[in-house]
Amino acid sequence: MNNTTKETLEHFSIDEFQDDLITWFEKEKRDLPWRKNKDPYKVWISEIMLQQTRVDTVIPYFNNFIEQFPTIDSLAEADEEKVLKAWEGLGYYSRARNLQAGVREVKESYNGIVPNTADEISKLKGVGPYTTGAILSIAYGVPEPAVDGNVMRVLSRILSIWDDIGKTKTRQQFEEIIREIISKENPSYFNQGLMELGALICIPSNPACLLCPVQKHCKAFAEGVQRELPVKSKKKQPKSVAMAAVVIEDSEGNVLIHKRPGKGLLANLWEFPNHETVTEYDVQKKHLQDYLQETYGLKVEIKEQFTSIQHVFSHLIWNIAVYKGKLVSEFEGQENLKLVSEKDITEYPFPVSHQKIYKEYKN
DNA sequence: GATTCGTGGGG
DNA sequence: TCCCCAAGAAT
DSSP states (O other), X not given: OOHHHHHHTTTOOHHHHHHHHHHHHHHHOOOOGGGSOOOHHHHHHHHHHHTTSOHHHHHHHHHHHHHHOOSHHHHHHSOHHHHHHHHTTSOOTHHHHHHHHHHHHHHHHSTTOOOOSHHHHTTSTTOOHHHHHHHHHHHHOOOOOOOXXXXXXXXXXXXXXXXXXXXXXXXXXXXXXXXXXXXXXXXXXXXHHHHHHHHHTSOSSSOOGGGOTTGGGOHHHHHTOGGGOSBOOOOOXXXXXXXXXXXXXOTTSOEEEEEOOXXXXXXXXXXXXXXXXXXXXXXXXXXXXXXXXXXXXXXXXXXXXXXXXXXXXXXEEEEEEEEEEEEOSXXXXXXXXXXXXXXXXXXXXXXXXXXXXXXXXXX
């Protein structure tokens, strides 16, 4: 333990804090589907889904996912397309692909048993420091820190820590603190208790300090500065991008869809042909036509623009002008380019932005 | 260490 | 409307 940690924990009564926190968690913990048992696989799925994602959003996805892929084997053997479809709308799609890659590693290298050491778990695809600690503590009862945004917010208030929680180094400081104060008897409830407290009581704005089970341990409350914490640097605002997309029909009413590349934004999801373009309406149509010809060798008659869609990501904003198009040339199926019927299109995973496009198209 | 990776909800 | 956020990891 370095000096900073030692000073931070001076006058902090660890045993009493553990007891107050765990007692509260046992009484107040929410009845969530991934808390029905300690199956490491299900804990793993839930922790990946919960990354940067609200509990209420995750619940239906988790239930459906477990129904479709109830075991390590079933997920390892599934088509990636099915997995992405089950993830559709949840965002951060590399989580789904990394999860499946990780599960396949477990199947092949660990005989289908999720390993129980930090060294092994943290090497699995998509499993970082937080998820390693979460799986270890919740599924296996190992006293390993699981420091997420909740934990940093709660502890920054309780211990009055003013470091920027957006920095990598700050998370490591918190991990060191947790190693000192985590309950060795019940690390699972300790870690989950901190997160539950952050979700229900010690929330970002207007924390419910009067209801807090560990109020008497909280330095920020004692000083009346709980609203100033945690310190978090502001994110820069997303960049705006002009796009043009087209829903192309053939003579039989099938529509043309394209599979995105395996890396980067929305990797391996399907979409309507589109490209970055200029905002001038008159040149958009010609650019779009040229793009389809040069990129896919397709002759398409671009017709009217029927809607425009705005979609906001964390780091960019798509402003999409959406056209109708008629396929003129003969179509030869390619790996990443398909003509699909209205019925079959439901089988393909689409990002929300292109779900919006199709919905407008059907209206 | 900073940036890239989604989405929907809430103040 | 706008901005922040929500159980992070990979690059």
